[in-house]
Amino acid sequence: MKCYRLLFFEYSFYMLIYQSYIYKYMELTRKNQIIKVAATLFRERGYNAVSMRDIAKVMEMKASSLYNHISGKQEILSSLIIEVAQAFTSEMSKIIATHSTALKQIEKVVEIHIDVTVTYSENIASLNNDWMHLEGAALKTVIKMREEYEENFRSIIKRGIQEGEIKPQHPEVILFSILSTLRTLYLWNEKRGKMDVNLLKKDMVAVLIKGIV
Amino acid sequence: MKCYRLLFFEYSFYMLIYQSYIYKYMELTRKNQIIKVAATLFRERGYNAVSMRDIAKVMEMKASSLYNHISGKQEILSSLIIEVAQAFTSEMSKIIATHSTALKQIEKVVEIHIDVTVTYSENIASLNNDWMHLEGAALKTVIKMREEYEENFRSIIKRGIQEGEIKPQHPEVILFSILSTLRTLYLWNEKRGKMDVNLLKKDMVAVLIKGIV
């Protein structure tokens, strides 16, 4: 996974297509490759247990060489987290904008969570487990985005209760139990194996909304 | 929080009763105090982001002094995790032994999860987030306990479906969504504030089993 010039790199990287699972990174810039590699390591061991030398080893280069492409470890973490946080925020905005019934909106929240999880499962691990290791502005931003997301979800649930669509249970309990299931979805990505995404959406919506009895 | 001899320590520790939240550690051995302090730090920042010097600072001693009481950082982590893992395992055994209906057993699982979370909330943070940093036998033990716990829960759910008590949904989806809610309960401990534990149990059982509509 070494490369001295982009063309040469693309060639040598191309060679990996048939022997490696990382062929999907082929079209990425060197920077984004590093971020992807870091993401999988962060997911397995957590931000603080992964050294720059660990990341470099997978990239088949020396740790110092990483700094030709990124400004530091913090940049990797913050770009990972902010990317997926923005995905959630923008999807949530779309849902709010639909002005459908609260129940339909909740169903939609479950669905987009599954979609985003499939697309960004490694990023979500960092968002969930390592957000507190962000520094400065990035930390503030992520906390704010998280609060706004929760507040949006909370207001949907409250509206659902007011309009009689949802049982008058403690809204915080509802919010919490749905959200914690959705947030841990990334852990389930490999376990569910070949389970179809659309089937998963259907079942998940059913279980979370209609219960199990 | 320094102490040269146990009696003196108990006295000086006693002085803290009226000025500090840590009065509850009063009757603990020095070793268990260290473990408790480590637990709160691990919960906030994660195992790898907490140094022995951090723990020592809270204990008002030098890092090397910790080794008069514990064998190392690993011992702290493993005793934290194994303590709560055993609590879950033993409670689950009791539930299995009751031979009640599957639904009643699931309700009971939710309730004991809330109880154990209230008692061991810091330990659960480590169990959830830092189990992978265990080494050797402790790691194997915890993985095995986790698998057995999940398998027990899974078989209850399957029995519930077979006997028609539970809707014939994908059992893995049910298992996952209940378990991930329960496992993240510890995050909610401060948020829920003054919410009564028994009320929480009632609402949580209702939401997880009967759904929200």
Next chain:
DNA sequence: AACTCTAACTAACAATCGTTAGTTTTGTAT
């Protein structure tokens, strides 16, 4: 052929890590 740019390299920095060895302080028991 000479120049430029990218992306790697080597070498090293200061800081921090978990831990060990040996020593001193302190309260208790004889």
Next chain:
DNA sequence: ATACAAAACTAACGATTGTTAGTTAGAGTT
């Protein structure tokens, strides 16, 4: 008073951390 044990201390170890500075190799451009 003396001896003992508990629990702190100082000092330092080798390893690892994120990062910087300066250099080199290879490919494209003129």
